[in-house]
Structures are given as structure tokens and as C-alpha cells.
Amino acid sequence: MSEPTQRIVETNGTRLNIAEQGDGPLVLLRHGFPECWYSWRHQFDALAASGFHVVAPDMRGYGKSDRPEAIDHYTIFHFVGDMVGVLDAPETSTAVIAGHDVGANVAWQAALLRPDRFRAVIGLSVPFRPRQGASDQRHAADGRGAILPAPFPGARRRRSGIRTGPASDRARHALRRVRRCAARWRR
Numbered sequence: 001m002s003e004p005t006q007r008i009v010e011t012n013g014t015r016l017n018i019a020e021q022g023d024g025p026l027v028l029l030r031h032g033f034p035e036c037w038y039s040w041r042h043q044f045d046a047l048a049a050s051g052f053h054v055v056a057p058d059m060r061g062y063g064k065s066d067r068p069e070a071i072d073h074y075t076i077f078h079f080v081g082d083m084v085g086v087l088d089a090p091e092t093s094t095a096v097i098a099g100h101d102v103g104a105n106v107a108w109q110a111a112l113l114r115p116d117r118f119r120a121v122i123g124l125s126v127p128f129r130p131r132q133g134a135s136d137q138r139h140a141a142d143g144r145g146a147i148l149p150a151p152f153p154g155a156r157r158r159r160s161g162i163r164t165g166p167a168s169d170r171a172r173h174a175l176r177r178v179r180r181c182a183a184r185w186r187r
Helices: 037-049 076-088 102-113 134-141 166-186
Strands: 005-011 014-021 026-030 053-057 095-100 118-124 156-158
Touching: 005 076, 014 037, 014 076, 026 037, 026 076, 026 102, 037 053, 053 076, 076 102, 095 102, 102 118
Parallel strands: 026 053, 026 095, 095 118
Antiparallel strands: 005 014, 014 053
């Protein structure tokens, strides 16, 4: 396959460098920290060969994209607005958005805030964390620790890292199995 082409797109008051390849339905790839579009280079050929138009921008403040000086230009609303603007550049109405690391949070929020534009979301390397409720924030403020979403049904996890419940035993057992399997592969 050919190398992705790069160009500058003006969106949401910012100039973003984007790399793109292929034709077909749009797949938008959002990088993590401290990366740029190039971190997706291995996925471009496979996605383009599968019939997708792949676009990966350098997010504002990264790579060849603009770096606004004001800190308040780096909110989730700005990042989601940038992603919508990237869709508007090739005049695409919808896309699948994938995010890695902190880019996963932007991908989830884009799908939540603009379901009319993002029809599916893929989060890589970090779990989805819904917004905390008022009671959870109160407990975090008074030092008792906020209850976070449990990784397995039946488990409760506090900010202190202490896990309780039958699911935490299953999680520890599964982690031991993964470590044993990984050790065998290293030999």
C-alpha cells in the first residue's frame, strides 16, 4: 500500500495536520499522549486495504498542528469540536472514531456528545470511566475515597486501591494465569 498523505485542515479555530489513506467509510483515529498521527502508522494499510478511509490528525498542541497558548483552549469540548471539524473537511457526515490512551476519552466523549456524527467508538488501552456522581465527589473530598466503577460484577474498588468482593478474587486469579502464560511465551 502507499504511504498516508498529509495535509492541513482548518477547524474549530485551529489548523490541524491530518494523515489520510484509502477510500470508503471514514475511520477517525485519535492518538494518545505524547504521540501524534504517526503512532497509528501500522493500522493505516490494514484499514485502507479493508475498504476504509482512514484519517488520523495530530491533535491541537501535538505534531504539526497549531498550539494555542491559552490553557482554556484544551478542553474536551475543543477536542470534540476538532474531531467534528475533521469530519467536515472531507464532507463526511459520520465516522467510526477510535482513541488510544487519553485519546480514548476524546473518542468516548465525541460519541456521547455527537451521536449524530460518530456511529461507533473504539477505546484502546484504558477503560471507560463515566462521570462521578455528587456523592462520589463528596467522599473523595472528605478523604474516604470515591467508589469507582468496578472492573468485574460484584467488585467494589475505592480510590485507595483496596478491592473487596468475590470478583476481586477472580480478577487476581485471572491475572496470575495471564502472568504464567506470558512467562511461558518468554522462554
